[in-house]
Amino acid sequence: MERLAGQLIDLASTGIDISDLGNGPRPGGPRRMDAAGGWFYFLVAPRDPLVVIVRIVPPFDAL
Numbered sequence: 001m002e003r004l005a006g007q008l009i010d011l012a013s014t015g016i017d018i019s020d021l022g023n024g025p026r027p028g029g030p031r032r033m034d035a036a037g038g039w040f041y042f043l044v045a046p047r048d049p050l051v052v053i054v055r056i057v058p059p060f061d062a063l
Contacts (some may be wrong), residue, residue: 001056004035008042008051018051019044030054037061 012018022033022042030041037059043052 001035001040001053004033004040005042005051005053009049011042012049012051019046 006041007015011021012057013058019031022031024031025051028046030043032039032041038057040053040057044050045052
């Protein structure tokens with residue numbers, strides 16, 4: 001998760017709008033991104049260089 005969050009921050013620092021990455025009901029809300037058989041939810045602060053990981057769901061076989 002730390003590596004994937006770091007990659008999101010690297011993308012944002014290059015000027016790419018990451019608020020449309022992943023799946024989500026609308027821009028500005030929580031986004032879901034698949035990762036290694038599980039997924040995580042994140043929020044993007046559009047005016048600040050901030051990505052907030054709000055939930056991590058591990059793969060089901062790991063539960």
